[in-house]
Amino acid sequence: MKKSLALLLALAMVLALAACSNTTTPSGGGSATPAPQTAAPQGGGEKVTLNVIISQYGNYTQDWWPTFEKDFEDTYSNIDLNVEIVSWNDLYTVVSTRISTNQAPDILNIDTFADYVADDLLVPAEEYTSAELKAKLIPSFWTANELDGTVWALPILASCRALFCNMDLLNEAGITAPPKTWDEVDAACKAVLDTFNGSIVPWGLDISGDEGQAAFAYYTWNNGGGFVDADGNWALNSAENVEAMNYIKSLIDNGYCNANPYTDTRYPLQDAFNAGSQAMMIGACNMMSADSEVNYVVADLPTQTGTPVAMGVCDRLMVFDSSVTASKNADEAARLDAVSKFFDFFYDTNRYSEYMVYEGFLPVTTDSSELLAKSADQFSVGGTGAPGDNEYFANFSSILLSCDFYPSSRAEWIDVKQGVIDAEQRICQGEDAQTVLDALQAQIAG
């Protein structure tokens, strides 16, 4: 009797295992939380499902979107919106796994899109962007998403980088103004090092795998070099770039920066600056925490050319082709109409302005830029609930218009990005800058 019962239990377990197996056959490796499985409505006039992945920009991103989701569904009762917040640490893994298993979201918020275009996975932006929305997007942000004559994504938000200086520390070290050139940076770093006997890090440097390409941009752009030449061709091994790389190395060799720029990402550096244990760093416009007591000023990036070049960063929203999405909507026209409604709803002047203040990023639409420059204080910052700072938005939004951006709409960008990080690290570990950059140029440009 006991044996029969045990046998029965074993069989039940086998059946349960069989029942647990997924009905879809994955075609790629990796594992991630599966996309929300949604029943596909058959026939016209039925509910359209939109799955959206939003990147986590701060500690409170996940608190803002549920209200958006509810408001949107209240307004459009025939659209079932599922917003999922994914951290930047997991974003690439999650998206890559979803795409390989045809479980991609309908709308994705990420930084690059060229790889998806190469595989015909995206819908051109003209197909879902309303005329009103297109008219209010800042033109340079619209064209920044162009590849082979087609715009493939919409900008979601932007930030720009500037030099942050702890003036209390600099003044104590005898430096009265933020450095404007590399020589002045060296002088300020030496003064801080000597004054505080090594207990204060003079200069925050991040050449880690996280955002080492940003350091490449800060120093090469402000030495007359950069990723591409005036004709738009890759020019990674220019004399200006070699000089800039050697300058980064000198910061490390002289002990002017944090001890481990290879692994220190911008986050511990920001923490150190906010805590007052680091005198200077180049950081994002929203890097200061609300509770920091540091007396700081924001200045132009130090330059060797006389004209400082600021760096802008812009993330995107893109729409996946229905052949790879998890939502499996039967009616493609209805899906694109829902997508269009989503964007119009999101970029609504008040709602979008509220989100920008909430996250501390800069708007990419003209109407929100104007509104926030005058009255950002009517919205509150995520987490603290403090009112937005009008001056912050007025200043940085105007700087943003003159910023340079990564050439990230190019198909080679991922290789270039990883290549310059690798090159920086090799050079700072003692390899010859010209040789390393020549090899990278040959690899990228052929």
Next chain:
Amino acid sequence: MSQKQKQPSTREMKQRLKRAEPYVWMLPSILLMCAMIVVPIITVFRLSMSEISRANRVKGFNGLENFKDVIASPTFWNTLRNTLIWTVAVVGFSTLIGFVLAMVLNQNFRGRKVVRALVIFPWATSLIIQAVIWKYIINADYGALNVLLSKLGLIDHFVNWTATAGAFFAWECWVGIFVTVPFVTFCVLSGLQSIDTTYYEAAAVDGASFWRKLFNITLPLVRPSLTVSTVLNIIYVFNSFPIIWTISKGDPADKTHTLVTYLYKLSFTLGKSGQAAAVSVIGFIILAVCAGIYMMISLRGEEAD
């Protein structure tokens, strides 16, 4: 007549069922193994011979192209060398330290239980937490090690403990050893506790030295425990991901990768899933060869017994 015909067939059925019974019992495990082990292995082999786009779409069969690309990269060979150093250093040193610790913990002394609990502590803590803690300890700008040494007056300025890739990797090996020692210690300790004390008493009567007792009684009798811990450690350590990824992510300049962190970077940072699968297959083959050698040795040992 009909009853006579029916009886043997029922018996036969019962016998058949009895013969099938073990397989029915094993079926859940076999299905589980197929789903969790065999299918992923076959998938990785298939992916290693496929062209995969950066957006992770399989484009078709491309033979050994991924393997050729991997082998042509100097980073792969440096990574392979690192993996061997990492495995040998971590398994070797943790076995040595674990063995000595087990010998100490096998003695009767006051507070033995407390020490045993302390030894198991690193093992009971998650690897990622351990790695993060060690990353903060050795940080040159605000790390606990520098603060401690300077408060003790042993250094007058903060030392950069990870100035080079080699130094980074050495620290990672140390963290690997630190978290592996408890496992070896407790494996060996279980072996030591099963040794009959009369062997030592008899040896003491015969005037055997400490070393004689160690090599002629202790080591032969804990050999099975040591073998198990070493084989398991080789597999665990070879495939270990969290320590290196948390502390250095393979940087500076990809010089501190092991095969597992390298294939992760290839797949999820560089978008080269085909090459990542090829590295995975190479790692699998290396471990399969090691496991095969172990099986042969242990089977021979059984035959000899």
